[in-house]
Amino acid sequence: MSEPADTQLVPPSSVVLVSGGSRGLGLAIVTDLLDAGVRVAAFARTITPELEKLAAEHPDRVHVGSVDVTDLRAAQSFVREVEQRLGPIDGIVNNAAMGQDSLHAHTATEDIARIIETNLTAPLQLTRLVIRRMLAKGLRGRIVNITSICGQRGFPGLVAYSATKGGMDAATRSLARELGGRMLVNSVAPGFFASEMSAVLGPTQLDQIVRRTPTGHLTEPVEVTPVVRMLLREHTNINGQVIVVDGAASI
Numbered sequence: 001m002s003e004p005a006d007t008q009l010v011p012p013s014s015v016v017l018v019s020g021g022s023r024g025l026g027l028a029i030v031t032d033l034l035d036a037g038v039r040v041a042a043f044a045r046t047i048t049p050e051l052e053k054l055a056a057e058h059p060d061r062v063h064v065g066s067v068d069v070t071d072l073r074a075a076q077s078f079v080r081e082v083e084q085r086l087g088p089i090d091g092i093v094n095n096a097a098m099g100q101d102s103l104h105a106h107t108a109t110e111d112i113a114r115i116i117e118t119n120l121t122a123p124l125q126l127t128r129l130v131i132r133r134m135l136a137k138g139l140r141g142r143i144v145n146i147t148s149i150c151g152q153r154g155f156p157g158l159v160a161y162s163a164t165k166g167g168m169d170a171a172t173r174s175l176a177r178e179l180g181g182r183m184l185v186n187s188v189a190p191g192f193f194a195s196e197m198s199a200v201l202g203p204t205q206l207d208q209i210v211r212r213t214p215t216g217h218l219t220e221p222v223e224v225t226p227v228v229r230m231l232l233r234e235h236t237n238i239n240g241q242v243i244v245v246d247g248a249a250s251i
Contacts, residue, residue, distance in 0.1 A: 010141065010142065010182070010183060011090075012142075012232065012233040012235075013091025013142045013232045015038070015040075015086045015087050015091065016033055016038050016040050016091035016232060017079070017082060017089050017091065017092050017093070017130060018041070018043075018095055019042075019043060019044075019092075019093070019126060020043075020044050020069065020095040021040075021051060023044070023050070023051075024221065025193070025221045025224060025225075026044070026095040028224070028225050029093055029221075029228050030042045032225040032226075032228070033229060033232070034058055034061060034062065036229055036233060038061075039061045039087065040063075041065075041082040041086060043064065043066070044067070045066065045067070047066050065078045069096040069118060069123070069126065070117050070118055070122045075125075075126055075129060079133070083133075088133070088134070088137055088139055089133070089134065090134060090140070090141035090142070091142045092126070092144070094126065094127065094144070094145045095146040096118070097161075097164075098119060100115055100157065100158050107160060111160070115160040115161060115164060116164055118164075119164035120163075120167045120168060127175070131143070131179070134183070135182070140182055140183060141184075142186075143175070143184070143185040143186070144186055144188060145168045145169075145186070145187040146188055146224075147165040147166075147168045147169050147172075147187045148165040149190065149192070149244060149246050149249070149250050150165050150166075151165035151167075151169045151189060151242075152166070152242075153250050169189070169242045172241075172242065177240065184236070184238065185239060185240060186231050186242070186243065187243065188224060188242075188243050188245060189246075190223075191209075191218065191247060191249050192206070192209060193221070206218065212249055213247040213249035214248045215247030216247075223245055224245050227243055
């Protein structure tokens with residue numbers, strides 16, 4: 001049972017942990033938060049030159065590491081390093097994920113398990129790790145889960161992926177209730193990024209999505225980062241919500 005929160009507002013996050021922050025949307029989120037003056041810790045399985053460059057340019061505000069999100073022990077070590085370098089973490093962006101490009105009937109058992117472990121089990125474990133440390137320190141904070149429109153609409157070739165994203169949306173709602181206002185917990189569900197999904201959906205289905213999108217184009221990272229920043233930094237009463245960024249393609 002959650003306990004009622006007091007009237008103290010949840011402050012803006014000042015030290016944010018971003019998983020999967022080395023490329024694509026994750027790198028865009030890291031860059032945007034740095035521009036907003038936030039101290040950022042980012043990890044990924046492989047550290048890209050772009051992320052290394054950000055760390056070199058902002059040595060006092062960026063800490064990066066090569067961590068597989070499914071390796072809880074490595075994640076624990078990284079969190080301790082971040083606290084020593086940047087201070088207590090009071091914001092999380094669960095962005096690390098793996099995709100899928102196979103019909104469910106043809107997806108190997110081990111691939112289903114790997115997708116679930118990476119996209120659902122690992123972010124739940126990472127979130128538990130960080131919020132336990134935040135609660136022990138008496139901190140309030142923000143949690144943003146990067147999910148997907150696939151958690152709400154059906155697309156062939158993405159069954160296991162969609163299940164994990166829908167699971168994270170459900171976890172978002174329950175965790176917001178469980179924390180009782182001590183932290184704001186929300187999901188951001190982008191529409192399709194052309195570079196990531198073109199191999200799965202193919203040009204014909206992508207063209208169909210574009211045609212039914214009122215804004216006339218697929219989602220771009222620059223359209224998602226302001227929403228993530230707002231949920232982490234702005235005074236807001238948004239909690240337990242899934243915010244879709246897809247140009248109204250799913251309406």
